[in-house]
Amino acid sequence: MLDDALPEPDLESRVNDRDHQALKLWLRLLACTTRIEDQIRQRLRADFGTTLPRFDLLAQLERHPDGLSMRELSQRLMVTGGNVTGITDQLEAEGLVQREPHPSDRRSFTVKLTAAGRRQFKRMAATHEGWIVELMAGWDKEQKSQVYELLAGLKTHLAETTRK
Amino acid sequence: MLDDALPEPDLESRVNDRDHQALKLWLRLLACTTRIEDQIRQRLRADFGTTLPRFDLLAQLERHPDGLSMRELSQRLMVTGGNVTGITDQLEAEGLVQREPHPSDRRSFTVKLTAAGRRQFKRMAATHEGWIVELMAGWDKEQKSQVYELLAGLKTHLAETTRK
DNA sequence: TATTGTTATACTCTATAACTATA
DNA sequence: TATAGTTATAGAGTATAACAATA
Known part of the structure; x- marks a missing residue:
């Protein structure tokens, strides 16, 4: 699977092989949006206070x-x-x-x-x-x-x- | 547009007609994940404390x-x-x-x-x-x-x- | 010296509930 | 009575920095 190539552990790594499609999708979705949102928060603070x-x-x-x-x-x-x-x-x-x-x-x-x-x-x-x-x-x-x-x-x- | 049919104002409603594809997509993505995450938080608290x-x-x-x-x-x-x-x-x-x-x-x-x-x-x-x-x-x-x-x-x- | 984990502190965001002024 | 907004309070979550113990 493509994802196994990613070394970095994160929130998505909470998923398990036995888990189902909806859950896997949700965790990947959450991992992506959280990452973007964190970036936006960081940058809003750093660049604009x-x-x-x-x-x-x-x-x-x-x-x-x-x-x-x-x-x-x-x-x-x-x-x-x-x-x-x-x-x-x-x-x-x-x-x-x-x-x-x-x-x-x-x-x-x-x-x-x-x-x-x-x-x-x-x-x-x-x-x-x-x-x-x-x-x-x-x-x-x-x-x-x-x-x-x-x-x-x-x-x-x-x-x-x-x-x- | 499909979205104009949705009456409820939310975070996505911050988007503007002049805004571009990436931003519109991001706001829609954020609106969906935030909504799901809020539900999960609420239910974890209500059902499991x-x-x-x-x-x-x-x-x-x-x-x-x-x-x-x-x-x-x-x-x-x-x-x-x-x-x-x-x-x-x-x-x-x-x-x-x-x-x-x-x-x-x-x-x-x-x-x-x-x-x-x-x-x-x-x-x-x-x-x-x-x-x-x-x-x-x-x-x-x-x-x-x-x-x-x-x-x-x-x-x-x-x-x-x-x-x- | 660097690393692991804890403590102390402070800040932001959030909800709830009591309150006031007005409708 | 109901609604608009404020205030007070509490709690979760976060980061930073100073610290103790150990590597």
Whole structure:
């Protein structure tokens, strides 16, 4: 098997000969994504002094120039409200985002990127994409396309299966 | 696009129309694996009162009946030594593993599963595999096989690319 | 000197629950 | 009553660095 040629032990090495297809696939999938994610975290910290959750929050705001409420951010980032408060506090202290009062609901805010936040995110996003291109270079264009389409099916299944 | 039919916003929704193939693929990949991993963590906690790192450590020991040193565990689990000490302490307190003195090197231990640890791990592993089968059921056998083979290429590339 | 493992410390991310202000 | 957001707290997981014992 191709894989036995790889000397480095890692999370996938937890798999056993008797194990079944789904499990083997999952462990290999996990090994790959973990490795990429670790790289991204390391590089975000080293090059930009930031973290993946902070980057993710900025990315959501960049997609929504009109801003998002704390609750919407919480849903999109899939974390609880208290955490969004914390991350938003940090980003606001860095001057990258700001809370604006909601026009009609005085309980709520609209969180938006500042001009500085937008500039900074654009810089980070461009670099980040370069990292991804580099890390995914193990697949050619056609292979990427194949996996992308295959993942659509898995994603749909997960959305239907994993409520809460 | 198939994906626009999915209403639920998640991490993949950070992607933008102008973004490129590698990035879109990565975000979809990350969304799927994160979702599965979150499920596994939740279920390990709910059903067995344990965590993924603890499960992973037991899995490594199950594959190595002769035991592993702390250093080997650290490498295989890809975490620093201090963390392995902590996780091993917990598992030892639960009676699932034990440290045995290394025969020739008095600085070192060999960590092994206890009989209880082996029994408990077998139970957990069987349940765990059922979860994985369920969560990966979005792909049929042929699709699983395809992705498995494709991942081999990515994994090799990552092993060659991401040294520290 | 280098290595094995432990300890101490600190930081990030996370969830839960109690709380306030408003709807 | 319900909802938006905050605060407080606790716990898991991680890294770093200083340390003791041994090689």
